[in-house]
Amino acid sequence: MEPSETATVILVATAVILASATAYWSGGLATSLQKFEKIEINAISCFLQDGENGAYWVISVNLKNSGPKPATITNLYLNKIEVVDRASPPHEGSISSDLPSNGYALNSGEGVSLALYIDCNYKQLSSGTSVEIYFHTAAGMDYFKLVILA
Numbered sequence: 001m002e003p004s005e006t007a008t009v010i011l012v013a014t015a016v017i018l019a020s021a022t023a024y025w026s027g028g029l030a031t032s033l034q035k036f037e038k039i040e041i042n043a044i045s046c047f048l049q050d051g052e053n054g055a056y057w058v059i060s061v062n063l064k065n066s067g068p069k070p071a072t073i074t075n076l077y078l079n080k081i082e083v084v085d086r087a088s089p090p091h092e093g094s095i096s097s098d099l100p101s102n103g104y105a106l107n108s109g110e111g112v113s114l115a116l117y118i119d120c121n122y123k124q125l126s127s128g129t130s131v132e133i134y135f136h137t138a139a140g141m142d143y144f145k146l147v148i149l150a
Contacts, residue, residue, distance in 0.1 A: 036068070036069055037071035037139050038066050038067030039063055039066075039067075039073070039137065040063065040064045040066045041061060041062070041063055041143060042062045042064055043061075043062040044061050044062070044145055045059070046058070046060075046149055048120075048127070049089070052089075053092055054119070054121070057149050057150065059116040059131075059147055060113060060115050061116070061145065063106070063111060063135065064106075065106035065107065065110055066109075070106065070107050071139065072139075073106070073112075073135050073136070074103040074137060075134075076097050076099050076135060076136070078116065078134075079131055083096060083099070083116065086098065086100075086101060088117055089117055090118065090119045090122075092119055093122055094119055094122060095117065095118050098114060099114055103138065126149070127149050127150060128148060130148050130149075131146075
């Protein structure tokens with residue numbers, strides 16, 4: 001075998017190895033990019049509820065995981081203030097929700113309805129006031145919606 005033939009064989013072998021490595025790398029990249037979470041807020045309603053200790057707003061939110069990856073909703077915020085209380089109805093002058101304290105896991109395609117309760121004496125809110133609700137997930141994503149209190 002002549003030196004030029006040997007060089008050609010080495011170049012072709014190197015090109016095949018590089019092409020195989022590139023194909024393997026791009027396949028892994030495409031697979032990793034397909035694994036993302038996406039929460040959709042399908043419906044939202046707000047109404048005023050009379051309770052034993054006074055009136056409070058109930059904001060009901062229907063969520064759906066429309067991404068291919070499971071998602072866990074870990075926190076709920078009202079106007080950037082974390083809702084940590086789980087009482088229904090809320091205590092006087094406070095906010096609460098029915099989001100479990102350990103979060104709510106949604107597989108791909110699953111949905112859930114979560115409620116947020118706002119006492120009418122909370123931070124001088126009144127009917128017609130806009131509030132912003134944030135849902136925070138374990139992956140670090142925030143999904144928000146603007147709601148006008150009824």
